[in-house]
Every structure is written in C-alpha cells, then in structure tokens.
Amino acid sequence: MTPLSYALLGLIRMLPRSGYALRKVFKTTPLGNYSSSPGSIYPALKSLEKLGMVQTADAPEARGKGLYHLTSAGEAALGQWLRAPVDDLGEAMLRFAFLPEEDEAAIAAFLDSFEAAAQERATGLETFLAGEGATGMSSKHRIAVEHGRRNLEASADWARWARAQFRHEREKGNETAR
Amino acid sequence: MTPLSYALLGLIRMLPRSGYALRKVFKTTPLGNYSSSPGSIYPALKSLEKLGMVQTADAPEARGKGLYHLTSAGEAALGQWLRAPVDDLGEAMLRFAFLPEEDEAAIAAFLDSFEAAAQERATGLETFLAGEGATGMSSKHRIAVEHGRRNLEASADWARWARAQFRHEREKGNETAR
DNA sequence: CCAACCATGTAAGCTGTTACATGATTGA
DNA sequence: TCAATCATGTAACAGCTTACATGGTTGG
DSSP states (O other), X not given: OOHHHHHHHHHHHHSOBOHHHHHHHHHXXXXXXXXXXXXXXXXXXXXXXHTTSEEEEEOSSOSXXXXXXXXXXXXXXXXXXXXXXXXXXHHHHHHHXXXXXXXXXXXXXXXXXXXXXXXXXXXXXXXXXXXXXXXXXXXXXHHHHHXXXXXXXXXXXXXXXXXXXXXXXXXXXXXXXX | OOHHHHHHHHHHHHSOBOHHHHHHHHHHSGGGGSOOSHHHHHHHHHHHHHXXXXXXXXXXXXXXXXXXXXXXXXXXHHHHHHXXXXXXXXXXXXXXXXSOTTOHHHHHHHHHHHHHHHHHHHHHHHHHHHSTTSTTOOHHHHHHHHHHHHHHHHHHHHHHHHHHHHHHHHHSSOOOOO
C-alpha cells in the first residue's frame, strides 16, 4: 500500500473508472505530482485487485474492459488511511483531497493534525537555527533553511485559512473558494 | 547521478569526510530530508568513486579509513549541476545550499530561475482553478490545490527575500539572517 | 566490563521510471 | 487513410529502505 495505491482507491471511490481513465486523471490534474504512467499504475491496480480492495465490473454499454470499483475491504483501508493522524506532510494533501466532504469531523481533525505537524516542524527548524548545530553555518545555509521554515509556516497558515473557508461555507450558502 | 550523489559531492567539496561523517550530517541537519542511511550512502559513494568523481585519501592522523575528497571531474559535475536552470523545485534547495558563497553571479542566477519557476507553477495552478478542468471540482478540492499555490508563492516570496538578504549583506557588514 | 559509538558494508524486497509492444476505434 | 487516442500491458533497470553482519575503540 503505497501513496499511489491510496490515490487510486480514492479516485475509484469517487467514481469507478478504467485503468486508462485513472491515468488520464494523473496526467490532467495537479494530482500528476503523485506519479503517473503505465509501469506503475497498472501493476498497482493489479496488486489492489489481488489484495481484494478493488474489483472489475464489466459495464454493459462501456466498450472498454471493466471499470474498477471498491470492495468493502478497499473502502475500509482507504478510510483508515484518510483518518490517521498526519505524519508525512507530503502525503497529507493527497489525503485531504480524498476525505469525504460530508465528514466534517474528519476534515476538522485533519486540519488540526496537519496544522500541528507543520507548526511543529517549523519551530523545529527555528530551534535548529537558533541553537547548537547552526553554529558554523554560513548565512546562505541559514537562508536555505529559512525556505523550509517559510513553506511549513505557509502550510500551517493554509490550515487555518481552510478552516475558515469551511466555516464560511457552512454558515452562508456557498461562495467560491479562494 | 541522483540528487543524493550531488549532495555527497557538495558535502565533500565543503570538507573532505568519511562515509560515516557524511551519514552523520544527514542525520543531524535538515539535509536529512534527502535520504540517509547505509544502504544508500555507501553504494552511492562507491559509484562516485567508480565514476572518478571522488577519491579516498588516507589521512595520517585520522584513525578511520580514508577521507573522500573531490576530483576535478567531481568538481566539474557538481558545478554543472549547481548552475543549471531550475527545473525540479524539490532539488532546488539542495542546489542552493551547495552553491559557493563567493559566486554571487551564480547565486543571483539561481534566485532568478527559482523565482520564475515557482511563479510559473503558481500561476499554472491559478489558471487550472479558473478555467476548464476545475469545473466539477468540489470546493474542498479547490482548497487542496490552493495549498499548492500558496506554497509556490511562498517559494517565490522567499527568492525575493533572499535576494534582499544578500543585498544587505553586501552593502553593510553582516547582520544575522532572518 | 558493558554500552555506546565509530565505521563499513551486504542482501532482500519494493516502487517507480523508461521504453517498448500491441491492437482497436474514431475523426479529419 | 493516417494520425490520434483508447486501452492494456511487459521488461530492464535504477534507487531506496530495512535489516542484518561485522569489528574496533572509548568512556564510565
């Protein structure tokens, strides 16, 4: 179960698709960062099938082969992954994207966990810069670390902003995001 | 030549070290993001040696084996990598960290290229959100993409800030960064 | 003397990338 | 009819992770 597997589960849960359709999503959306391309997607789908997390169902009118859809095992695995506390910030956005919109509690929990993780790492870099270990570092090196710090802070800011967005949406009708 | 190889070259150029010393750097600095650990570092060093980019020199007083130092080929390869236009933003900070401090022109070029790349991708996400493709996306999905956009913008901001830092340093004596 | 650290490696296994192969269908 | 796109795969290769193995040295 790699991040790619979970991305596939998430996409299939949203809408049953063929392998080809899945590839297209990776090619045409910002999801493309999380890999793409036959040599990884088709094997990943096969392994998901072997694990009993997806099944192919032959769609009557569809001329392609079958569409993949989730099994209950797949649903369970995906749900668990989506709701675990945030640890890997790289995976986090992928998870956020696939959290069911209706599950406001899970979304709130994610944002809390994500903000905490980002903030924690940001202050980690700050203390690194302040204390021991940064002695002997050139100012250029410190500037490089500062990039990491700023990105982490931007992530934490985003979490707060996102929370506000959801709050607004819940209160009023709905305005366009951003 | 993976990013890890270049990181090793960069560290060795700064100061000839043993394999173990190199590992320690990855363990104790923010560089740790770029991998670590025996199974990758020792083989990478061997391959660099085979490529003629590093050599072991037995240090007289050192009780460990030899320290690695760069050959002219290694210096050349590193220099080329460091000065190429920014394409992969993930690798970029690694490159920035290893750019020689004296080479103000290369640093300026890097910052320009990095800012442009980040800005370009940020506006790419903006147009994705605005136009075709984002239709049918939930507001949650848009919020997820917005995270990417903000991080990219933070990177571009950082580049401008970094430029100012270097300017200040050049003008005055030197103040502590950040 | 024992724990911790110095120091270097190897082997198994998993993922992913690139590149290639194949064949059907559709639109200009 | 020719190019593009649908649709699915495989094989070779590179790289990293984990876990293990091995020994020397040093400090409490």
